[in-house]
Amino acid sequence: MEKKETINASVAPKGSLEVLSQIEVEKLKQVGENGLYPLFRKCALAILNTGSDSDNAKTIFESYPDFEIEIIQQDRGIRLELQNAPANAFVDGEMIASSREMLFSAMRDIVYSETEKCSRGTDLNSSIGITDYVFQLLRNADILHAGEHPNMIVCWGGHSISNEEYAYSKEVGHSMGLRGLNICTGCGPGVMKGPMKGATIAHAKQHFSQSRFLGLTEPDIIAAEAPNPIVNELVILPDIEKRLEAFVRVAHGTVIFPGGAGTAEELLYLLGILLDPKNQSVPFPLILTGPKSSEPYFQQLNEFINDTLGFEAQQKYQIIIDDPERVARIMAQNVEKVRQHRRNYNDAYYFNWRLNIDISYQQPFIPTHENMASLVLSSNLETHQLAANLRRAFSGIVAGNVKETGISAIEKYGPYKINGDESVMKPLDNLLEAFVLQKRMKLPGSNYVPCYQLVR
Known part of the structure; x- marks a missing residue:
């Protein structure tokens, strides 16, 4: 394994988290079962490795085997002593400001999520309790700004895309930015x-x-999708389910660009929620868009949704091809409708409380081989429940593609086995095959070996 250029440095926080309690510092230092050091080290390494040309989390961590962090508590605050840190996070020996801010954002979120999870008032076994937990994490990160008019657009899409698709996403962002809209993404x-x-x-x-350029991530994906330097607000949620809920709670509208398994997971998550009868009256603008060259991608995705979730699901989104201005104009118009709706129901502008999210969408899904094989993918399920299980299937594929734990499991036990009704498996097979052929599963140049096997 090639070792990268490294640097030793001393770093202090600036503007936030300048003081930790002795108990919090000890937790961050601990390596054992209840310690937070391995988690903090992993997130810190990912943040300092911004700009990596790899999306293999296992490879990234193996490239810096000697990276260590010592947390020093002193009278005037805390300081981090970094050993063998990625050199590209520094200029003339000084850590780049955005990297320093994100490093201490990671510490803030890791400390607070653990503290809040252990709180007597936190109930992670109920839907209301999980939503409140997500709210507390976002509020602690100062993400929820009371009084601001709705303007946060969540943008989803792949990290492995063509230059033309990337340029198109910039054009859409530019058109939305001219209309005063802010952007939230997965931060990579x-x-x-x-x-x-x-x-x-x-x-x-x-x-x-x-x-506001808000990035929402989670520990298992952050190495494969290290935060890009434009992000000026970073939040690390405890798992993918909390991350997805944070996206839909802060969003005033969502734009989906071309992507792969992760993008399909996000779309299925959102469609499943919007298909819940309890959410029929809640406006949620959703646009799928890309350049002309990506039209076949959206046709394939649209056919998959029709074949598995049906016509009603297709009515929850609009597909716009090769027209950034129209995307931005329609999104801005619909955000105004969201504002009016929230105002009529006295709902917060900064957090979508009225959207019902079933607990089946909130409870963490661990993509072990057993859990993946046990997924029920049947057209006999209620539509929003089938969407939930399809989302889990794609979540496992993402894990096997880019997450350290998933990659290790595939190396040890072989590909995940996914089975289900022919009416579901055939369109799933067609979609996944298209993703592979279009090189949407891994970064360009990677030799993709499927981490899954469809059993029909």
């Missing part, structure tokens, strides 16, 4: 960076000084 490269980059320029043109 590809589509997670493009809309932010376009909006940055647009905000500058409009002298818009309140630019």
Whole structure:
């Protein structure tokens, strides 16, 4: 394994988390079962490795085997002593400001999520309790701004996309930025960076000084999708389910660009929620878009949704091809409808409380080989429940593609086996085959070996 250029450095926080309790410091130092050090080290390494040309989390961690963090508590606050840190996070020996901010954002979220989880008032076995937990994490990160009019657009899409698709995502971001819309993504490269980059320029043109580029991630994906440098607000949620809920709770609208298994997971998650009868009256703008060259991708995805979830699911989104201005214009118009709806129901602008999320969408799904093989993929399920299980299937594929634990499990036990009704498995097979042929499963240049096997 090739070792990368490294540096030793001393880093202090600036503006946030300047003080930790002795118990919090000890937890961050602990390596054992209840310690937070391995988690913090993993997230810190991913943040400092921004710009990596690999999406294999296992490989990234193996490239820096000697990376260590010592947490020093002193009278005037805390300090981190970094050993063998990625050199590309520094300029002339000083850590880049955005990297330093994100490093301490990671510490903040890891400490608080553990503290809040252990709180007597936290109930992670109920839907209401999980939603409140997500709210507390976002509030602690100062993400929820009371009084601001709705303007946060969540952009989903792949990290492995073509140059044309990346350029198109920038154009859409630029058009939305000219209309005063902010951007939230999964914070990584590809589509997670493009809309932010376009909006940055647009905000500058409009002298818009309140630019928000929110990145939401979780520990198992952060190495494969390290935060891009445009992100100015970073939150690390405990798992993919909390991350997905955070996306839909803060969103005033969602734009989906071309992607792979992770993008399909996100779309299925959102469609399943919108198909819940309890959410029929809640407006949630959803647009799928890309350049002309990606039209076959959206046709394939649209056919998959029709074949598995049906016509009703297709009515929850609009597909717009090769028209960034139209995407931005329609999204801005629909965000105004969201504002009116929230105002009519006295719902918060900053957190979508009225959206019902069933607990089956909130409870963590661990993609072990046993759990993947046990998924029920049947057309006899209620539509929103089938969407939930399809989401879990794609979540497992994402894990096997890029997450350290998933990659290790595949290496040890072989590919995941997924089985179900022919009416579900055939369109699933067609979609996954298209993703592979279009090289949407891994970054360009990677030799993709499927981490799954469909059993029919």
